Amino acid sequence: MAPKLTGFAGNARVRRVLASAALAGVELDYDKSFSMKSEWKTPEFLEKFPLGYLPTLEDGDLLLSESGAIAEYVASLGPNQTIAPSDPKEAAKVNQWKYFADQEIFIKHSIANGILAGRFAYSKPTFQGIYDLLLQRLDTLDKVLLSKTFLVGERITLADVFVVSALQNAFTGLVDKAARSKIPNVVRYFETVINHPKLAEIFDNGKPQLTETQATYQPPAKEQKAKEPKSEQPKAPKAPKAAKPKDDDDEPEPDVPAEPKVKNPLDDLPKSSFNLEEWKRQYSNLDTRTGAIPWFYEKFDHEGFSIWRVDFKYNEELTQTFMSSNQVGGFFNRLEASRKYLFGSVGVLGKSNDSIITGVLILRGQDVVPVVDVAPDWESYEYKKLDISNEEDKKFFEAALAWDLVVDGKEWVDGKNFK
């Protein structure tokens, strides 16, 4: 009986197994119509495959998870052994590229894609850091491929199967046309391998739909939809629409039930005499130091509201100051659902490649978390309660409101208000 492979046909991990089998000349019992949405994670499945994920392979008493191990096992069964050289040095070279494919392309792409698709908390610098590393690896691969058709020796091997499956995942995911144009040798290599007569069918007949333009992060729908209270302030221009990033499993995610409408516990706090909306108007209309700040001190309710210093945690990763300013703008956009409870004045201080993001928040209640955790990247910032009866805190607070704050010699160059 042919070994039984289970997994979703469009998935890159399944593809690597199918490609190994096709090149080795091994027949598999494989149901192409399998869907991740079917009830596959049953107690019986977990009993057999305790790792609990797909693809899986069943061959007699061998029950195997991990697509790399499955691909290697399948390759070892076939008559064509040139894809897995037996010479230890050649085999080691093939292994090198298998690890490279998984750890340097597949995993980096999966994590960056997961951040953009909202599976992990969004933080622009984290996303960018991982994505840049992925591009660096692809650039290195491009140099290696300058003088090569295949990665090891003169014939196709498992090294190519692993690397090309990972590339397909990246090229149909985040690595868009502009990024691909910088790695022409990788693209040529990719096209050569996916058009191999034994592989073309597995790789969408040699014509996979590669990404044109990278998708951008889209905050969860509940934040986008949050209603803005009527305000006299001009509305911020809407961000251009962007494609939703596709999730890494290549198959549409199961429908998520709509979240029930829950009352915000901040609405249950005792009534406050301080009117946050009125403060926002005063701040917008009056001179900050001579008008708005005196108004604030007269009206502020220390019980019902609190004042916080906010600092970006990853200042060392900031580059151009205008990009840091966009970062603040993005954070504020993602705080939209807390507009009723929050005012902010946050700036970029310093110069390009030597800047920090810091500022102040005025918020409902005495705890920062329920107000800011509507932004998926809230944990990229540090929060410290300010006590304005303390001279140093008061000075910081006023300077952040007036946009003339200086920290460690770094001067305020750009600021944004959350109103």
Ligand SMILES: N[C@@H](CCC(=O)N[C@@H](CS)C(=O)NCC(=O)O)C(=O)O
């Ligand atoms: N390292 C594993 C990863 C397997 C994996 O993450 N499989 C996904 C599908 S692509 C899965 O089964 N996800 C569902 C789950 O984990 O419940 C491999 O290469 O096989």
